Amino acid sequence: MSGDDHTSGDFIRDIIDEDLRLGKVDSVVTRFPPEPNGYLHVGHAKSVCLNFGIAAQYGGRCNLRMDDTDPAGESMEYVESIIGDVKWLGFDWGDRLYFASDYFEALYDFAVELIKRGEAYVCDLDAEQIREYRGTFTEPGRESPWRNRSVEENLDLFARMRWGEFPDGSRVLRAKIDMASPYIVMRDPVIYRIKREPHYRRGGDWVIYPMYDFAHCLSDALEGVTHSICTLEFENNRPLYDWFVERLIKKGTRPRQIEFARLNLSYTVLSKRVLIELVRRNIVNGWDDPRMPTVAGMRRRGFTPESIRSFCAVIGVAKNDNLVDVSVLEHCVRDDLNERAPRAMAVLRPLKVVIENYPEGKVEELKAPNHPGKPEMGTRRIPFSKELYVERDDFMEDPPGKFHRLAPGREVRLRNAYVIRCERAVKDEDTGEIVELRCTYDPETLENPPSDGRKIKGVIHWVSTDHAVAADVRLYDRLFDIPEPLGEGGDFADHLNPESLIRLFPCFLERSLNEAKPGVGYQFERLGYFCLDSKDSKVGMPVFNRIVPLRDSWAKIALKGSQ
RNA sequence: UGGGGGAUCGUUCAAUGGUAGGACAACGGACUCUGACUCCGUGAAUAGAGGUUCGAAUCCUCUUCCCCCAGCCA
Numbered sequence: 100m101s102g103d104d105h106t107s108g109d110f111i112r113d114i115i116d117e118d119l120r121l122g123k124v125d126s127v128v129t130r131f132p133p134e135p136n137g138y139l140h141v142g143h144a145k146s147v148c149l150n151f152g153i154a155a156q157y158g159g160r161c162n163l164r165m166d167d168t169d170p171a172g173e174s175m176e177y178v179e180s181i182i183g184d185v186k187w188l189g190f191d192w193g194d195r196l197y198f199a200s201d202y203f204e205a206l207y208d209f210a211v212e213l214i215k216r217g218e219a220y221v222c223d224l225d226a227e228q229i230r231e232y233r234g235t236f237t238e239p240g241r242e243s244p245w246r247n248r249s250v251e252e253n254l255d256l257f258a259r260m261r262w263g264e265f266p267d268g269s270r271v272l273r274a275k276i277d278m279a280s281p282y283i284v285m286r287d288p289v290i291y292r293i294k295r296e297p298h299y300r301r302g303g304d305w306v307i308y309p310m311y312d313f314a315h316c317l318s319d320a321l322e323g324v325t326h327s328i329c330t331l332e333f334e335n336n337r338p339l340y341d342w343f344v345e346r347l348i349k350k351g352t353r354p355r356q357i358e359f360a361r362l363n364l365s366y367t368v369l370s371k372r373v374l375i376e377l378v379r380r381n382i383v384n385g386w387d388d389p390r391m392p393t394v395a396g397m398r399r400r401g402f403t404p405e406s407i408r409s410f411c412a413v414i415g416v417a418k419n420d421n422l423v424d425v426s427v428l429e430h431c432v433r434d435d436l437n438e439r440a441p442r443a444m445a446v447l448r449p450l451k452v453v454i455e456n457y458p459e460g461k462v463e464e465l466k467a468p469n470h471p472g473k474p475e476m477g478t479r480r481i482p483f484s485k486e487l488y489v490e491r492d493d494f495m496e497d498p499p500g501k502f503h504r505l506a507p508g509r510e511v512r513l514r515n516a517y518v519i520r521c522e523r524a525v526k527d528e529d530t531g532e533i534v535e536l537r538c539t540y541d542p543e544t545l546e547n548p549p550s551d552g553r554k555i556k557g558v559i560h561w562v563s564t565d566h567a568v569a570a571d572v573r574l575y576d577r578l579f580d581i582p583e584p585l586g587e588g589g590d591f592a593d594h595l596n597p598e599s600l601i602r603l604f605p606c607f608l609e610r611s612l613n614e615a616k617p618g619v620g621y622q623f624e625r626l627g628y629f630c631l632d633s634k635d636s637k638v639g640m641p642v643f644n645r646i647v648p649l650r651d652s653w654a655k656i657a658l659k660g661s662q
Numbered sequence: 663u664g665g666g667g668g669a670u671c672g673u674u675c676a677a678u679g680g681u682a683g684g685a686c687a688a689c690g691g692a693c694u695c696u697g698a699c700u701c702c703g704u705g706a707a708u709a710g711a712g713g714u715u716c717g718a719a720u721c722c723u724c725u726u727c728c729c730c731c732a733g734c735c736a
Contacts, residue, residue: 109675134736136736169735172735226733229733230733233732235732236663236664237663237664239664240732267734280665281665282731283732308734310733310734312736331668331729332729332730332736334667334730334731335667336731371736413674413685415685417668417676419669419674419675419729420728421674421675422673422674423686424672424674426673427685427687430685431686433699442696471694472699501697504697513695557695557697558696558697625696626696626698649696649699650697652698653697
């Protein structure tokens, strides 16, 4: 099942249903409002699916808005990556790509209005003083000595702030609310600061920038957003959100903020700060490293947009803090790929096999289905010859009873080909390493079970040595080796999984994989899902990423046996 | 510590006064030219204590635990 369209009610949809029923709103408008100072990750994907999913379900609209009110760290590179990622996830915002930075003039006017109402003032306290005046959780704050400037003076000062008369940090505009409020955010919050940092879109147009609490709610209102969905940490800010909106928005439906719990995923991190650090410290190879939980990383890894949407639907939406196990994500990826991925054979850790009774120089083109459950996906031809590669793991010199693979004297089915019997293993005289298997085949067993009725339990994959395509294969695993790398203090870097990337070379792929395209997942039978790497593949030297391994119940059995 | 939120199988989401259910994970079995997929089955939860009610995860009271807020970040 790869359906991501089951949108059974969550508490947000309940609220919307109620707002609709009571006539509070007559249509639904949402928005996805990233700040372009980093790449989107799977946590953002949850929000994207929520916002766009709700808009689609209610026949409404969802805007894509860059929340670019702090020029430090923001860039066009991030804007472009965000646009590409949301699009790739399968969502469409029509012509409604908006930028908070396009609202700077309107926002400035709102601030002026607030000053005129006597509800905002220019404060000359510096950052440290403002903090001291703010009070603590248990003690109320004190009023700024600049709190009661006249409207005229505030108007004049704010205009001069805008035109660059004052140095950075020397003054701020504050809302005049309540220095004793138990909501810290209501204690005369700063709404404009002076910051001479060029804006990636506005250049040096502005030296003052609005703060989130001021800009976000008003941007929502300007866009006609009805339901402003954000994460739980903004719950404390909701009174301030409403305070601005009530005062400054007179017409139309006022936006309503609803908070939900952000996604946490085990064995990885979804903190923008940490993700940036992983990139900067070269712990990973860029934002799109296939181990990254970024949308770009998952895309390069080979995850499908359908699987990510399905994941977002399956995990649900609530207000509980959560830590979703990555196995859920992996399940969604397998579930989708199992349906769509063509099958192929590839040997990752090759061991040579010589079929002693197979004619020298003979090549048969054997027929293989591209998907055992879907005949409509067709068949392909696979060359078979006297010399093959099989997986080293598929041979044991002295195997336990439950091992259904090759061992001296044992028979297995070669997938899509013959039953072979291992006669002996050839070892390197010096090292004792097994370098080759000598086998015989049963010519009657192509597309047939053995005629004498003997049961062949094992089936292994293989590739003809002369026809194989050499490739570089990268096995990816979780980035961290503990479920919560940011759990109890310490450095997350101490918990990196040393096996998060394993490079295998040379691996041998069946010939048909020469036609593989990046982004298209293949199932390498008995191994997992793989796709051609979009960046590092070269003509003549393909690079394949392992998207996710197949479930491996033998590994469990083997593990138990060894314990 | 003031305030804002939250507690349901191992994890996650449901149940909106009427049989606590699904998914993932785990375990057992069947099937199998992928030890995959699929199918069948098993175990597994209402934070605690009181109260209201014929009946409480749900309503009330108290308690406990967890998260968030004292950036001129978002």
